[in-house]
Amino acid sequence: MTNVKISNRHVDVYYGDNHAIKDVSIDILDKTVTAFIGPSGCGKSTFLRCLNRMNDTISSCRITGDILMDGEDIYAKSVDPVQLRARVGMVFQKPNPFPKSIYDNVAYGPKIHGLVDNKTDLDEVVELSLKRAAIWKEVKDRLNESGTSLSGGQQQRLCIARAIATAPEVLLMDEPASALDPIATAQIEELIDELRHQYSVVIVTHSMQQAARVSQKTAFFHMGDMVEYGDTTEIFTNPVDQRTQDYITGRFG
Amino acid sequence: MTFLTALSIVALAVLFYNFSRIRAISAANGVQANLHSRPSYHGLYSFLWVFLVGVTALIIGSILTPHPMVLFGVVAGLSAAVGIWTTRGITAETRARNKAERIVTGILWACAGVAVLTTIGIILSLVFETYNFFESLGWRVDKFLFGTRWSPLSGLQDGVMDPDRVGILPLMVGTLMITAIAMIIAAPIGLLAAIYLSEFASQRVRGWVKPMLEVLAGIPTVVYGFFAAITVAPLLRETGDLFGLKIASESALAAGIVIGIMIIPSISSLADDVINSVPQSLRDGSLALGATKAETIRQVVIPAALPGIFSAMLLGVSRAIGETMIVVMAAGQGANLTANPFEAVTTITVQIVMLITGDTDASTAAGPAFSLAFTLFCVTLVLNIVAMRVVRKYREAYD
Numbered sequence: 001m002t003n004v005k006i007s008n009r010h011v012d013v014y015y016g017d018n019h020a021i022k023d024v025s026i027d028i029l030d031k032t033v034t035a036f037i038g039p040s041g042c043g044k045s046t047f048l049r050c051l052n053r054m055n056d057t058i059s060s061c062r063i064t065g066d067i068l069m070d071g072e073d074i075y076a077k078s079v080d081p082v083q084l085r086a087r088v089g090m091v092f093q094k095p096n097p098f099p100k101s102i103y104d105n106v107a108y109g110p111k112i113h114g115l116v117d118n119k120t121d122l123d124e125v126v127e128l129s130l131k132r133a134a135i136w137k138e139v140k141d142r143l144n145e146s147g148t149s150l151s152g153g154q155q156q157r158l159c160i161a162r163a164i165a166t167a168p169e170v171l172l173m174d175e176p177a178s179a180l181d182p183i184a185t186a187q188i189e190e191l192i193d194e195l196r197h198q199y200s201v202v203i204v205t206h207s208m209q210q211a212a213r214v215s216q217k218t219a220f221f222h223m224g225d226m227v228e229y230g231d232t233t234e235i236f237t238n239p240v241d242q243r244t245q246d247y248i249t250g251r252f253g
Numbered sequence: 254m255t256f257l258t259a260l261s262i263v264a265l266a267v268l269f270y271n272f273s274r275i276r277a278i279s280a281a282n283g284v285q286a287n288l289h290s291r292p293s294y295h296g297l298y299s300f301l302w303v304f305l306v307g308v309t310a311l312i313i314g315s316i317l318t319p320h321p322m323v324l325f326g327v328v329a330g331l332s333a334a335v336g337i338w339t340t341r342g343i344t345a346e347t348r349a350r351n352k353a354e355r356i357v358t359g360i361l362w363a364c365a366g367v368a369v370l371t372t373i374g375i376i377l378s379l380v381f382e383t384y385n386f387f388e389s390l391g392w393r394v395d396k397f398l399f400g401t402r403w404s405p406l407s408g409l410q411d412g413v414m415d416p417d418r419v420g421i422l423p424l425m426v427g428t429l430m431i432t433a434i435a436m437i438i439a440a441p442i443g444l445l446a447a448i449y450l451s452e453f454a455s456q457r458v459r460g461w462v463k464p465m466l467e468v469l470a471g472i473p474t475v476v477y478g479f480f481a482a483i484t485v486a487p488l489l490r491e492t493g494d495l496f497g498l499k500i501a502s503e504s505a506l507a508a509g510i511v512i513g514i515m516i517i518p519s520i521s522s523l524a525d526d527v528i529n530s531v532p533q534s535l536r537d538g539s540l541a542l543g544a545t546k547a548e549t550i551r552q553v554v555i556p557a558a559l560p561g562i563f564s565a566m567l568l569g570v571s572r573a574i575g576e577t578m579i580v581v582m583a584a585g586q587g588a589n590l591t592a593n594p595f596e597a598v599t600t601i602t603v604q605i606v607m608l609i610t611g612d613t614d615a616s617t618a619a620g621p622a623f624s625l626a627f628t629l630f631c632v633t634l635v636l637n638i639v640a641m642r643v644v645r646k647y648r649e650a651y652d
Contacts, residue, residue: 052541057540083543085540085542085543092537096532096535098538109544112542112544163541
């Protein structure tokens with residue numbers, strides 16, 4: 001039932017002379033939550049940003065290797081990163097709602113990509129996205145208020161709604177709960193579990209409990225290497241590599 | 254002698270600084286940890302007292318003008334007495350830091366006060382002189398504001414002006430027309446330059462364009478003035494001739510264009526700062542949704558920077574309204590009520606210059622000059638208030 005969504009083969013990333021990702025090969029599965037864990041600076045966020053070509057915006061960044069989504073090379077000349085990013089949504093570490101109304105925040109993507117032709121359809125997309133992001137009840141009476149007026153946890157769910165609204169196939173999350181309190185974190189985690197039924201979700205996290213709670217697959221990164229990749233339960237109960245074991249038992253990191 | 258007296262104040266202040274410091278150390282039996290305040294604060298406290306009392310005495314003494322030797326004696330004596338007073342009570346428990354900081358706060362407050370008081374003084378003198386002038390017109394303020402003829406000195410009789418010849422409408426129209434022309438040039442170019450600098454230029458290009466813009470913003474307006482009069486105005490006239498348009502050798506257009514060029518650097522430099530301060534996370538958020546760079550700039554970055562861009566524009570408008578030199582040289586001095594930018598016009602600031610530098614008795618010329626200045630002040634004040642309200646209304650808080 002699980003099939004490969006994004007297949008990565010021998011991916012290397014350089015920032016100038018800095019070799020940030022070293023020969024990483026990993027298959028990201030569809031309708032699965034994959035967690036990237038590892039100490040700070042290990043390259044997990046860098047690798048995440050390869051999957052929607054956000055690294056293209058950094059001029060000193062160079063990427064080699066093959067990244068195939070549904071068998072198609074996303075770094076091929078024929079692929080426009082702008083179109084790709086509509087298919088691979090991203091949620092950032094710090095909530096970054098636009099200084100626009102809550103409605104316009106969610107409507108931004110669909111409008112740009114021309115996903116809807118009329119106001120009624122747009123209203124529907126906005127409502128559906130906010131519902132899926134489990135924030136509709138809290139904001140349905142204040143859709144015209146600024147997105148920045150919400151609390152941190154609400155802002156992050158708004159950003160998730162915004163990412164969902166463009167109907168992506170993959171959702172990348174870069175430490176989506178690290179700036180939130182435990183209650184908001186629990187809400188986000190519940191939401192991630194919901195999203196798994198429709199999307200392939202990749203989450204970078206510093207919290208091993210979070211990785212254990214929300215993911216089915218876990219990859220451990222260390223100093224640019226992907227050390228170990230497997231079922232989350234396996235990684236946490238029976239790691240093969242010494243470095244993985246040291247990290248998950250808290251001996252370094 | 255005054256110089257010597259001043260020097261003696263500084264010398265005494267330094268002397269008592271050290272004296273207090275040493276006393277504080279000995280009061281603590283040489284162990285610094287026993288002191289409430291560090292020895293340097295004890296020194297600072299004495300220094301400030303000696304210095305302030307000395308300077309105050311010197312200023313008061315200079316006004317009373319006694320014999321220089323007496324002045325010296327009194328000032329030095331007072332300073333020394335205060336110095337001894339501050340050093341006598343030093344114990345380990347003396348809260349010298351708090352006391353010294355309170356004095357420093359007072360000095361800072363006084364400096365801020367000077368700026369505010371000066372402004373209030375200027376406004377009061379404007380109001381006062383304007384009041385007198387309007388009184389001499391028999392309170393025909395309507396003729397002043399809406400009269401179409403400006404020739405205040407031609408209707409002078411026994412130092413009183415003819416209300417029919419002090420209409421500022423031509424000056425107002427001239428000012429607004431030149432400002433409008435300047436902004437039509439400067440607003441789009443300045444904004445687009447700022448967008449290029451902040452969103453597209455490489456670090457290297459930005460590194461030398463930005464300082465250059467700031468240097469450009471510092472060129473004296475006189476230089477732009479003769480550039481306008483000697484290069485731009487003839488060029489416009491000849492171009493106009495080609496198309497059968499009659500453009501005067503002094504025209505609102507020439508002055509407006511050059512003022513526009515002059516304020517481009519200020520607008521783009523300020524707007525660039527504002528656009529740069531839009532958090533990168535917003536750009537990333539937009540790009541990650543599959544927006545192009547253009548869409549991101551148009552729909553996210555510019556709206557977020559709008560209040561700041563607006564105030565950059567208003568700074569440009571204020572500078573255009575207040576500009577004098579370029580207008581004197583390129584737009585003319587004759588008060589001419591026209592809506593045609595190809596003709597010579599004059600502005601409020603230029604007429605103030607004409608009145609004050611002319612042959613007329615200063616007390617006669619001051620009335621209309623101050624009234625013009627007051628009008629100008631009101632216009633820029635309203636602009637500033639509007640700007641502040643807009644900025645406050647649309648300001649977004651980023652953390």
